[in-house]
Amino acid sequence: MIEVNAPVTMSDVARAAGVSTATVSRVVNGHYGVSARTVAQVRSAIEQLGYESSLVATSLRRSRTNVLGLVAHSFQSYTAEVLKGVMKALSRSGFDLIIYANSDLYGSYSEGWEQRHLTRLSGTLTDGCIVVTPWGDFRTRTPVVAIDPVRGSTAPSVISDNLTGATTAVEHLLGLGHRRIGFIAGRDSLASAWSREEGYRAALTAAGVPVDPTLIGRGDFNPESATPLARVLLQRPDPPSAIFAASDGMALKVLEVARELGFSVPGDLSVVGFDNIPESALTQPGLTTVDQSMYQLGYEAARMLKSLVTGEWDEPSQIVLPTSLVVRDSTAPPKSAARP
């Protein structure tokens, strides 16, 4: 049954136990200076009334709350994976997690809200935050760890080795014989997008293949942003024989467009993604991609934040996680392996 009114406060408990709220507080927090008899009385009163301390009131008065926050700008597969890693790291650690999501997911991308919510939370509700958004930096009074930070950020962060990953991916395509390789970039404010493009350029240059700017589409990591770009690339009179997309979400959209335009994959077109989200293993054909463990990203970020909060962090403030190429069915040698 739901009882709509059950505002049991600490003073209710105090009254029931015949003591002051101060004593109840001491019992609840296991502080020193309460006789065993009184503790028992208070405990039983708490039990009877079903009292739980208010998170809000506690947060307001205390500096430490043992609650960490996660602020994300959207909830794609990427974020969900990160979330699992974070929860794993926090498991049995004594920290709880609050995820703050704004209600404008599909609305206007108001750049300011992360900062707004961060300041509203920090210093009160949460002891620290993990942010995973395409914007930054953030001013807070509590530690912040960024996952995939903006370019040039010096804040504590966790990031994949995007440069190596992207280089490997393009080298894989080059190794298959591809020379005209399209690229769909991510949101350029992010360090990851930048590094992945760097890797693309570096691999081409190292192989003596000139970088053709008209083969580069400017996406923003949002899957939908890739659709028109893929259409443009594939409807050219001279379409590329392979496309490297800076994220799996975008790569999957490339597959969609390819199917729609009658390209067979990997026959007519090879596609490589980046991220290795769960869907990439399941799609048909399986997507060749660069694995960055988003789970691990979340796990490390949470571990880092935890120690930052407790003040026992001594490792460098930027963690770089390795990536690895996962070859599936979306890549093959081009039909005409040789071309100027």
Place this chain on the structure above:
Amino acid sequence: MIEVNAPVTMSDVARAAGVSTATVSRVVNGHYGVSARTVAQVRSAIEQLGYESSLVATSLRRSRTNVLGLVAHSFQSYTAEVLKGVMKALSRSGFDLIIYANSDLYGSYSEGWEQRHLTRLSGTLTDGCIVVTPWGDFRTRTPVVAIDPVRGSTAPSVISDNLTGATTAVEHLLGLGHRRIGFIAGRDSLASAWSREEGYRAALTAAGVPVDPTLIGRGDFNPESATPLARVLLQRPDPPSAIFAASDGMALKVLEVARELGFSVPGDLSVVGFDNIPESALTQPGLTTVDQSMYQLGYEAARMLKSLVTGEWDEPSQIVLPTSLVVRDSTAPPKSAARP
């Protein structure tokens, strides 16, 4: 740059603007009774100092916070889909969302924590909560909407038409000629699990096929719970020709086990799931399943909670959403269509 210390409070603003905190509060909340000149002063002070009101302090004092909560016991695809629907419904509604996740995701399933967190949040931080957990009911002072509630719950809730959905699924298998149909049940505390099993039994009975208890495995909606059950069913000397799993997560595990044991799907074994999570469309073969829009579930729950909070709800307290069968590639007639 991150400034670690920026505790700008309302009284800082008040001091800077040369007014009282009450006036600042009035300006912030757009209340009546402040001259245009004062508003301008306060606004500029807020701007200069970068002030944001503390969510916690506001929550403590106010009855309404315009923040809704979501309490979930795990974060599988199911929850992620629900989440998207919730966010969509809350988009541009003036409500923010806080997701409370305990850190024991993989640890002991301590049944009490949802109640604990619910009381810690309700009446202070949040105006109401959506709960999606296999336990209930909950005592709170603010409205609660349950998604897929426990059996016998009378609380406001949103649920799919599980009975019809399950019946249709089994009728589909019967129509293909299957007679030995296995079933992997969900957590029996949930109304949905109950209804789906009911549908399974009803369809069989209506077709004159006796229900064989040894063909029923007792899972709990957790994908992992299905693996050993599927193994048992398929390693029998007389395995069923089809398996209906009460959730897609479990059905996908059945596919995994089938592959492992050398069953071809749908050649040797037909598999049907329930939920239609995104993965089901991508897996190979595509999973035939009963579509319940988890997105819609979340959307409706949020819509309901919103009106409950504002006190303008007049529809029934239980919403039932339709389901529909999605036939993909995991079902086909059995090899020997006729059997006693």
Place this chain on the structure above:
DNA sequence: ACTGCAATCGTTATCGGTTACGTTTCCAGG
């Protein structure tokens, strides 16, 4: 100039806890 009513703004109690500090109780030691 005087009254009266709005408009404007400050004072203060309050939300539910926490904690510094003060007070009382109790017992050991002199």
Place this chain on the structure above:
DNA sequence: CCTGGAAACGTAACCGATAACGATTGCAGT
């Protein structure tokens, strides 16, 4: 019996904001 000091507990200030209430001011009407 008195004193000292630690243990046990209450008092009250405080965290940051809100809102009821009171006080002040300005201006119109007479």
